[in-house]
Amino acid sequence: MRILVVEDEEAIARGLRFNFEREGYQVDLVSSGPAALELYESAQPPIDLVVLDLMLPEMSGYEICRALRRLDLDIPVLALTARTLSEDKIQAFDCGVDQYMTKPFSLPELLSRVRNLLDKRRRHLDRRTVRPTEDIVRFSDVAVDFGRFELRHLEEVHPLTTREQELLRYFLENDGVVLSRARLQSEVWKDSADISSRSIDNFVMRLRRMIEDDPSSPRHLLSVRGTGYRFVREPVTDPAAAEAEK
Ligand code: CA
Secondary structure, eight states: OEEEEOOHHHHHHHHEEEEEEOOOOOOOESSHHHHHHHHHHSSSSSSEEEEEEEEOOSSSSHHHHHHHHOOOOOEEEEESSSOOOOHHHHHHHHHHOOOEEESSOOOHHHHHHHHHHHHHHHHHHHHHOOTTGGGGGEEETTEETTTTTTEEETTEEEEEOHHHHHHHHHHHHHOOOOOEEEHHHHHHHHHSEEEOOHOOOOOOOHHHHHOOSTTTSSSSSSETTTTEEEOOOOOOOHHHHHHOOO
16 A cells, blocks of 8 residues: 655655654655645556645645545545644544544554555555456456456556546547547546646556557547547548558
8 A cells, every 4th residue: 555645744754754664654745735636646556545634835735635535536645734723623624534633643543544544545546456257347448347447458568557447548538529628628638627738648658558559649548639539449441541541
């Protein structure tokens, strides 16, 4: 199980890492919101729990938690804070925090809450992998395993980040439909992150490298000039056209 610790006080961060690692968890430390969200989105294997300090520079822990919730409704979040007012707790729970501890906290209690949240997480993941067949989608020589965040193309296996997987799922759900970058931004990115057209294009390029036999002349993930993209699950093979291209 992998824990992301978002904490700007170095001594506390190091102490948490030491103790979590001793429990056998994999630990990532970051000290700001943007770094936390970036790591969360690209982490492979995915993060299983976020330990979040609420008082941080740049983005507050409340904002970070709201942003995390837009990416994943189920990721457990344990907030740490020096604040003890009940309004602060209410605000934290309103932002989607699962557990809340005030500093200075008791280490055994923190570890026990973490164990608890991770047990729940494990059960949640197990339930998801019990139905493997409906979570695997195939087209051409590609098999996408949504339960495992994995894509197979011929003999190659590619791990998928949460966002890559969501984008691919959206394309699959909209087979043959022209999707503008604006629509992808609002449907896949939920307008939350400041995602540029160029980064959408980068995501598409990464998917092409995974699913296309020849990413430079894609057959599934087509560009629609000036607009965006169109995914075609079963491209029509026209021998005459193929011949003419030679
Ligand atoms: Ca702090």
